Amino acid sequence: MDVNKHEHFMREALHEGKKALTRAEVPVGCVFVYNGEIIARASNHVNQHYNATMHAEIVAIEYIAVAYGNKANDVLAECTLYVTCEPCIMCAGALALVFIKRVYFGCHNDRFGGCGSVLNLHERSTLSNSSVHRGFPCLSGILKDxxxxxxxxFYTSENPRVEDSKKKGRNFRQASEETAASLLASSKPTQKGKFLLQL
Known part of the structure; x- marks a missing residue:
């Protein structure tokens, strides 16, 4: 294992995580490496877009899907992911579905980790249909500290969104209804009468 190479790519992922921190997002960052080059980099955008699925890994996968079009599956199958924190269950499932080649992560995710801490979605035998999902190797601890x-x-600082919600005494349902109404108001009808959200 070329430690310098892995540390270089993990430092790039940490840089992405620091960008998320400046936006009051959970500071997880990642880079996807294809043939020794970074082809996608991302950080969490959950709070910014009010979308719980916009984890760094998902954002980067979507970028690759758009950038590479019908070749995206072949590219992703040859990519190595460097991510600052163990992929959550959702992201580990997505990585299995796109046949990611391998994953390196910094620290474990003891609450939601899908690559060994909570579930083992990276292991072929734990996936629902092993013939469809080949699993992927994971290595942890690169720049863990x-x-x-x-x-x-992030966790020792105040989250401005949580504080505002507590101060106003709003419950989750009210906040969700307001968010949905806001998103619909900012969306535009398509030709078929459905709405396209502008993020």
Whole structure:
């Protein structure tokens, strides 16, 4: 294992995580490497877009899907992912579905980890249809201390969105209804009368 190479790519992922921190997002960042080059980089955008699925890995996969079109599946199958924190269950499932080649992560995700901490979605035998999902190898601990420090910076600071919601005494349902109404108001009808959200 070329430690310098892995640390270089993990530092790039940490840089993406730091960008998320400046936006009051959970500071997880990632880079997808194809043939030794970074082809996609992303960080969490959950709070910014009010979309719980916009984790760094998902954002980067969507970018690759658009950038590579009908070749995206072949490219993703040869990609290595470097991500600051163990992919959550949702992201690990998505990585299995796109046949990611391998994953390196900084620190474990003891609450939601899908690559060994909570579930083992990276292992072929644990997937519902092993003939469709081949699994993927994972290695943890690359720049682990830096990844943990970055997460601690977020969790020891105040989350402005949570504080506002608590101060106003709103419950989750009210906030969700307001968010849905806001998204519909900012969307535009398509030709078939459906709505396209402008993020």
């Amino acid at each position: 830096e990844a943990i420090t970055l997460l601690k910076q």
